[in-house]
Amino acid sequence: MKYFTIILALIFCTTSGFGQQTPAPKQKNPIAIIGAVAHIGNGEVIKNSTIVISDGKIANIVNADEVQLRLSSDVQVVNATGKHVYPGFIIPNTTLGLVEIDAVRATDDKSEIGGLIPHVRSLIAYNTESKIVESMRPNGILLGQITPRSGRISGTSSVVQFDAWNWEDATVKTDDGIHLNWPSPFTRGRWWLGEDASIKLNPNYQEQIAEIVSFFNGTKAYSEGSQSPTNLTYNATKGLFDGTKKLYIHVNDEKGIADAIGFAKDNQVKSMVIVGGEEAHKVTELLKQNDVPVLLARVHSLPDGDDDDYDLPYKRAKLLVDAGVLVALENSGDMERMNARNLPFYAGTTVAHGLTKEQALQLITSNAAKILGIDKDYGTLETGKSATLFISEGDALDMKTNQLTHAFIDGRSISLETHQTELWHRYEEKYKTQQ
């Protein structure tokens, strides 16, 4: 009941009518969060911290047991004694803001037609007023990589923050990477329609890879030439070879991962990331040798085969981290958008299956920031970085104690209300007045 009242108190301070939440204004006064356990996001913890936020940045973060900061009179102090502060969680490879209701086609903007469409950009379709996006914030998820789906090359993603008037305001990193859906090395009949269930090597596999190689070669040749007339698809791909864009290769099986790594190397792709990687734990050496990070498939999922360990999806992260692979968590798949708010609990589950809490936290903060290339400003609580962070009553990786009291994006104190909390209050009120 205690958490409950605190939340209520907060809500009444910040709520302003129904509908989507109004984005918070720019930070005016400096803020100091004192007394909290600060989870830095890089594996470290400060048990009694003082964090000063100024002009949207972390001006200072210190161990209060060692350093006493003098706070000027205009500093707004938030006493967070006994509470926990975390860097804003980051959800990579998400379609948040691209689809509102799965079953309503008119609300679906995640998949464009055409096989090789790197020029198609998710950013401009990202709906900042999505009710689902705002529901991320009360759970601590403040940033996301908005990613298109389908096709061989599905398009270009961008990284956004979750409190903005429009997509331009939301942008953290524009066009950060291109997403390649790796051909499946295997094919098989649709057994549920009575087709042959046997699984075979995909006879078109090499051809499908050759198609991508040829497209990449085309880009390289185009870059060398006059670039006239303009080719939109090549233009969009150039960044892979000058290091301004990453290549996200969506692939799950062992063979595909190995082939994808070889492919990226052979084709001089500057920076690649494995997305999914359900069998990445079988090729950790290769991943390490080539410095390839993994955005790991949804932790809360069923094992692929009957023979697999029941806890395989829960312990994959541990297997990769122990092997020294850079890992962050993603959750694409069935009902991915509404489930994205469970990101902290995916991380929590990896703790039950072997990681430490701070290691697990890295999977959704610093590691994600590094992989997405936004670690200069985001992903950890370090002086000079963006003040994108939140305060939770307790351990934010455990749903029982994940209770946010404050959240900040670039120092702006954002609303933790949502369409859902508003309905909650409305009906609580209804029954109260009936009594």
Next chain:
Amino acid sequence: MIKSKLFAVAFLCINFLSAQDYFPKNDGVIAKNTNYTAFTNAKIHVSPNQIVENGTLLIKDGKIVSSGNAVTIPKNTTVIDLSGKSIYPSFIDIYSDFGVEKPVRQSGRRSGQYNPTRTGYYWNDHVMPENNAIEKFKFDDKKAEELIKAGFGVVNTHIQDGIVRGTGALVALNRHQGNEARILDDKSGQYFSFKKSNTSDQSYPTSLMGSMALLRQLYLDANWYAKGNIETKDLSIEAFNRNKSLVQIFEAGSRANVARADKIGDMFNIQYVILGGGNEYERIDQIKALNAPLVVPINFPDAYDVENIFLTEKLSLEDMRKWDQYPTNPKVLAENNISFALTLHAIKNTKDFKTNLAKAIQYGLSKEKALEALTSIPAQLLGKANIIGSLKNGCYANFLITSGDVFDTRTILHENWVQGQRNIINDFNKKDIRGHYPFSLANESYEMTIKGDLDKLKAEIVSNEKTRGSKISHSDNWVNIAFTTQDSTKQEFIRIIANIDDHKNLKGKATLPNGSKTSFIAKYSQTASENKETKSNHGKKEPTKTFSQLTYPNKAFGLKELPVQETLLFKNATVWTNENDGILENTDLLIKNGKIAQIGKNLTDNSAKTIDATGKHITAGIIDEHSHIAAASINESGHNSSAEVTIEDVIDETSIDIYRNLAGGVTTVQILHGSANPIGGRSALIKLKWGENADNLIYKNAPKFIKFALGENVKQSNWGSSETNRFPQTRMGVEQMFIDYFTRAKEYDTAKKSGKPYRKDIEMETLAEILNKERFITCHSYVQSEINMLMKVAEQFNFNINTFTHILEGYKLADKMKAHGAGGSTFSDWWAYKYEVNDAIPFNAAIMHHAGITVAINSDDAEMSRRLNQEAAKTIKYGGVTEEEALKFITLNPAKLLHIDHRVGSIKVGKDADLVLWNYHPLSIYAKAEKTIIEGAIYFDIERDNELKEVQKAERSMLINEMLKAKNEGLKTQPIKKNEKQALHCDSE
């Protein structure tokens, strides 16, 4: 007595037996043959357990006159000496489609078709008892030849299409006469299956449980019709009733379906002959208990091609074991005294039958049982033992002449006689010259080995360590051989023609390339390998053993032995009682005889196994009120109401989801019908006793439940734009449908209670149970308008809705639900996947709970159900529910909603010992179930899980190795399959 060459006899038979007495004859005179044929000095297998050495078989007019040692041979007899040969009754295939084409499916999937295409017949197109195979029968001479070569003489054929398939025909494979002779019985049985007909697109039934319900209702309707209570014409039912006296044969096709078919028969006192799947050995006790005669296929799987390591990783242990274990099925059936016939069904190539049969024998099936399964048993099952299946007097002269033991792969099948008509397969006058022949020609010595099939011989000729190119042919006791000379570039041949003497020696002459002729002699001797095999055949061979384990269920994580109840004493645990005692720390818990025996401090029990639970937590087992795991089908969407179907019919105890749920602390689940229609099917309430058979999972005397549904699914909103022809298509229609059904159910119930005769209707029976408060409704529901509507409909008919499941807008009318007395079983945080869940909020459980409603958190999902503790914990975050109450959302409260809280749901002395030992606070994300216990038996143990993982790794590796060996030995392999089940949700078909 005339001794003659056999072909003359055959000739006579053809001429004299083909005409019928009363038919006019315009191409000659009617000449009657009343002669006998006797086969003497043979080893005669009169029946599987009656063997006559040096016996005589006397036949006349296509029938057996007598057989044995004391047969008097009449004067007008042609005698055929069969010294050294054996005679067997020819084989019978009781499950065949010989000469009857299966209708081909006409169209692809269009929008649902809910009405039948016929009139004057039963309301369901897939019920076709009026079909008679004989009307479609067309003798297939080519196929007959193939079957005769495989040793068959009689087949029982039928139209393999539809759920009720009508009658079959018993046909002799007589290639020399017409149907007048061949047809032994034009209505030899009535056939059933669970599969729909290709001839109709009528939607119902869409599921296995629908097929089962349809059959049950058909029996009831047929009975009602037979009593003259239906005034209109139903040609299907009339035929069905006529066919009742015939043998009833059911295509089940798998071990689990055999049990399902038998269950239907039991209800109506019918014992089907059931076609199995070849995996009956997996739970032989269950099969034995059915007491049903079986027909089993022997289509043993080939080894998988495991050369590609990536592909091999997708292959399941379950499938690998099938390769290893299927050949043991006939042996296991025989050892358990289960009566069974063997069939060619499911064997793609008839030639494989012999090989597979030999394999079954190699794996321990006795030859006597094998012969029974191919002769006397099918004959008995068809009620035709007096005319087929043995060589007793009066039976048809259907028999095989072989060089020896019919089941030995090296034995030659010489002739297959059908109705006294001779079919020569390998002329027994033709000598088997396969063997080793050294010879020399023109001062050069050669080693010749003759091998291959009798009708396709090959000669391997080696000289000076060089193999010569060669050709051999054999006819009329002469062989022709041609082979190349030493210098192969010259393309010169040495040609030989030789006669075969009684000792298989070859004598003749050779023509050399230069044209000169010289005499040729080659003496026969056995080849080395032949020698070895003959020897080993004489000694008693040990049956081949399987490599793999047989577990329950027979797949990964299956158990070698079923867990048993234990007396367990947990010391020093944190016990979440869910009772007034609340959460007890540092407490001991004793379980005994499957029940909770004692809770307290410092407990002792000498017979107990003590488990130190210091720092650990014990809760009641988790109960998932809304699950779709472990079922072979979930939705019967062929009708807008399917109250007649029950999930209890289709429980799949082999589902790995059972094990995975146990690993998440789940002990009880309600498997609900899906939400494809407003009135769904009846539920199955099961305990997750991994390893037990389906029936043993079901709660005994469980309260009865049925699934109802509202909203987008039942009005087919998300089924595509073509699905607009099933009522209801709107929420308005849904109300009227309920009112219609309950009105009719009420009238039905009144009629039933009046004591007058009434037409028994399973659907109406089920709905009447609801009206009589004997069955509870769990209703899939989302938006407040429809929820309110259903409560009002229920109130109108004077009953209550027990549970609203999903109930995502329950928070909007919690006060009305409370007043009505409905419970709510909801998701913790699902929303936004369709329009009707736009206002779903994670605070729903908390609001309903605070309003005084009994609230449960459910999964509707095989993944979520294995961590329901986390889902319950979300209600602490979303709405501030206390920890103790949150745990009840997945234990005591669902038990209350399911009316089983007197047995499970809390930790109280006397209740079932369904418990979970957690390593940590059970509502924390960091908790893991270490032991999951049901009625005192440990069904999941995290340590045992680790052991199983290791054991399985070794078993997989061993099986893969054996399959590689099989491939290297040249055995056939098959591509790898990936076993995957579609994860079933409410929306699944």
